[in-house]
Amino acid sequence: MHGHDHAHHPALQHHFSTMSQQREAGVLGMWVFLLTEVLFFGGLFITYTLYRMWYYEAFAAASKSIEITPGLINTVVLIGSSLTMALSVRASQTNQRKATVNWLIATIILGSVFLGIKVYEYADKFEHHHVPGPSFQFASEHGAEGAAHEAAPAEGGHEVTMGPDQLQRTTQIFFSLYFVMTGLHALHMIVGIVILFIITWMAHKGRFDSEYHAPVEMTGLYWHFVDIVWIFLFPLLYLVERHN
Amino acid sequence: METPVYPAHNYLSNGHGLKSWLLTKDHKRIAILYLISISAFFFLGGLFAVGIRLELTTPQGDLFQPDTYNKFFTLHGVIMVFFFLIPSVPAVLGNFLIPPMIGAKDLAFPRINLLSWYIYVIGGIFTLFAIVAGGVDTGWTFYTPYSSASSSTNVAATALGVFIAGFSSILTGLNFIVTIHRMRAPGLHWFKLPLFVWAHYATSLIQVLGTPVVAITIVMVFAERAFGFGIFDPQRGGDPVLFQHLFWFYSHPAVYIMILPALGVISEIVSTFSRKRIFGYSFVAFSSLAIAVFGFIVWAHHMFVAGITVYAAMVFSFLSFSVAIPSAVKVFNWSATLHRGSLSFEAPMLYVYGFFGLFLIGGLTGLFLATLGTDIHLHDTYFVVAHFHYIMVGGAIMGYLGGIHFWWPKMIGRMYSEFWSRISAILVFVGFNLTFFPQFVLGYMGMPRRYHMYPDEFQVLNVLSSGGAAVLGLGYLLPVIYLVYSIKYGEVAGNNPWGASGLEWRTQSPPLTENFLEVPTDIPEAYEYTPKVIREAKLV
Ligand code: HEM
Ligand SMILES: [Cu+2]
Numbered sequence: 113m114h115g116h117d118h119a120h121h122p123a124l125q126h127h128f129s130t131m132s133q134q135r136e137a138g139v140l141g142m143w144v145f146l147l148t149e150v151l152f153f154g155g156l157f158i159t160y161t162l163y164r165m166w167y168y169e170a171f172a173a174a175s176k177s178i179e180i181t182p183g184l185i186n187t188v189v190l191i192g193s194s195l196t197m198a199l200s201v202r203a204s205q206t207n208q209r210k211a212t213v214n215w216l217i218a219t220i221i222l223g224s225v226f227l228g229i230k231v232y233e234y235a236d237k238f239e240h241h242h243v244p245g246p247s248f249q250f251a252s253e254h255g256a257e258g259a260a261h262e263a264a265p266a267e268g269g270h271e272v273t274m275g276p277d278q279l280q281r282t283t284q285i286f287f288s289l290y291f292v293m294t295g296l297h298a299l300h301m302i303v304g305i306v307i308l309f310i311i312t313w314m315a316h317k318g319r320f321d322s323e324y325h326a327p328v329e330m331t332g333l334y335w336h337f338v339d340i341v342w343i344f345l346f347p348l349l350y351l352v353e354r355h356n
Numbered sequence: 357m358e359t360p361v362y363p364a365h366n367y368l369s370n371g372h373g374l375k376s377w378l379l380t381k382d383h384k385r386i387a388i389l390y391l392i393s394i395s396a397f398f399f400l401g402g403l404f405a406v407g408i409r410l411e412l413t414t415p416q417g418d419l420f421q422p423d424t425y426n427k428f429f430t431l432h433g434v435i436m437v438f439f440f441l442i443p444s445v446p447a448v449l450g451n452f453l454i455p456p457m458i459g460a461k462d463l464a465f466p467r468i469n470l471l472s473w474y475i476y477v478i479g480g481i482f483t484l485f486a487i488v489a490g491g492v493d494t495g496w497t498f499y500t501p502y503s504s505a506s507s508s509t510n511v512a513a514t515a516l517g518v519f520i521a522g523f524s525s526i527l528t529g530l531n532f533i534v535t536i537h538r539m540r541a542p543g544l545h546w547f548k549l550p551l552f553v554w555a556h557y558a559t560s561l562i563q564v565l566g567t568p569v570v571a572i573t574i575v576m577v578f579a580e581r582a583f584g585f586g587i588f589d590p591q592r593g594g595d596p597v598l599f600q601h602l603f604w605f606y607s608h609p610a611v612y613i614m615i616l617p618a619l620g621v622i623s624e625i626v627s628t629f630s631r632k633r634i635f636g637y638s639f640v641a642f643s644s645l646a647i648a649v650f651g652f653i654v655w656a657h658h659m660f661v662a663g664i665t666v667y668a669a670m671v672f673s674f675l676s677f678s679v680a681i682p683s684a685v686k687v688f689n690w691s692a693t694l695h696r697g698s699l700s701f702e703a704p705m706l707y708v709y710g711f712f713g714l715f716l717i718g719g720l721t722g723l724f725l726a727t728l729g730t731d732i733h734l735h736d737t738y739f740v741v742a743h744f745h746y747i748m749v750g751g752a753i754m755g756y757l758g759g760i761h762f763w764w765p766k767m768i769g770r771m772y773s774e775f776w777s778r779i780s781a782i783l784v785f786v787g788f789n790l791t792f793f794p795q796f797v798l799g800y801m802g803m804p805r806r807y808h809m810y811p812d813e814f815q816v817l818n819v820l821s822s823g824g825a826a827v828l829g830l831g832y833l834l835p836v837i838y839l840v841y842s843i844k845y846g847e848v849a850g851n852n853p854w855g856a857s858g859l860e861w862r863t864q865s866p867p868l869t870e871n872f873l874e875v876p877t878d879i880p881e882a883y884e885y886t887p888k889v890i891r892e893a894k895l896v
Binding site: 125126127129133136137140141144145147148149151152153154155156158159162163166167170243244245246278281282284285288289291292296 | 460461462464465466468526530531533534535537538539564565566567568569571572573575576579580583584585586587591592593594595598602870875
């Protein structure tokens, strides 16, 4: 029925009838996987939202203690890496082997820069005792006055302010979420970079052409997704109350 | 009718030795790998149940220390839910049957299929490690802050095991969704699909959408235990009830991961043996999807007494009632199918009859629990234990065993003992009721769950329950014997011993590695039991 008369593409797996069936299955699979990922991070976003509503002051104070520049640089770096990724997909679709490889390598480099900066940021948090747990220190340095400043109107329009004790406790929730969210994001980046290495190697070997480039495309989808997660994380974690 | 011959070439003969199994990409062999591993976990979970029932034969706590008892019911629950019931029907029967049912050579992603099995095994190893290292005592629900802060048992290892096994479930679901969308034989449109496939499609949606939420919840508990983070820690302002919300957001739908595929099995068996198309095919198909959707919006019925607002409780109570509707649709449609159909009493069908009774009771008692007033009395009593066992053991496992008996001839190519299989079906039914019916009464009288002692007046019912468990255990052991025996000594089954209409019965038993010699093209309607088809099927 399906073209048994002409030669099969070497990349066609035995249980598919055509290349397009194989490609569509792969891409659909990737989308379903990303749906799973949305719910995975979704659990965190829900948790974040609730606690931010309850402990807005603590979230604002904790967020302000984070240096903004590295986060900003990382945002630019990641958006850049999405561009290079998209260009490599385009190149693979148009049979440009050399360009595919180069754009993939550029993506790997940008991804690594992001992780490098992340390491710097984590180290900074360790130094300042902003890692939740027994050695956590927040209230003493940022003081209750600082928080009183940003006091948010609570139910009934009363100004409430958190005492240092309460800040010391509830900012830990913010930083717990900070580490879980950015940590899982970084883990996704690491996985992505490993996959990119494999794809780059395959591209270098000339495995892809205009008929077969689904792996590059799927890696692209994954990479963009990880990128988008960061686009949400950045304002939620770094920019809670920067407007004044 | 000529006697069937056992085909020389089939998926079992294609490759020998351990390596040919451990590296296989054939969905049928992977199904067998799953069958063996989940059976092992079923056995292990069963051992813990034996411990529980032995302890509860007397009112005093004389067999185990309270802590040991806590570990027994925790491990029983963890193993049965995450390592047996969730994979059971999908990973074994779904894996084996979906490709031939839709005329495909394999699932869309054979390597991911194998990967899912390895992930399952790794998750299992973590859990086994937790057992060997001293067990875990939080209950299968891992409620915080006990799990995150207080318990000194191996919560982290167990949680990690469950987390990892979750990904195996996600990958299975993902594979099924893509397969059902993209791998159907030409001409096999959605409304010609067997209801078994519809049920698995709905299940897969839950697996893909629900499992990641419990996964991330476990990550948060893990971070709390391992690094001292504080997301659910009340001392730092964290909210333990939030954990319950997140947990049940998955774990209520998860109960449908366990039951929906079994409902799919029932549809196949009922239509085959009554020689009729399932009454109201599209209603049954869509009721699976409806259950999947409704299943996601009823989770807080597990939390009526956990401090949620009374308005939330009322909404969730109402929504829980509405889940009963699609379930009832199925039951009514099966009954209508059986009505005036030809009834028969082969082993698969005996399991189905058993299923009807037990699922009905399980579902109706769910309504008692969904009613706010009664739940305050019944929550955390043996009534709840009886309710979910009626559905998960009475419903899901009966469906699973019915399915195993129905498709065993296809999987292995040989028949098992008719006599013993009927005996076992009857033992399971009787043993089950004896074990769990008294628990409804106990719960109603106020016996709480998860204690290893109880007042003297509860003893008679508890002894009945333990006795029933022994019968039930025997009923479960028998199939192991006669099914394994049949692998070598059973009569050759032939392609279609039941005269069923599905595509999977058109190929040889056991099937070839690629399932079909030629991709089937003349696709029949689902459950086409016209006299002509019946006659021809009988001839095969
Ligand atoms: C008509 C549909 C159903 C309704 C209305 C219903 C309702 C309920 C309610 C309200 C509870 C909470 C009782 C309490 O803890 O106080 C409950 C518990 C439970 N149900 Fe159902 N249920 C239904 C179907 C199912 C199905 C199909 C399954 C499994 C396949 C299931 C498994 C469970 C389990 C495992 C628990 C207890 C979990 C635990 O606390 O350990 N239920 N059910
Ligand atoms: Cu529920």
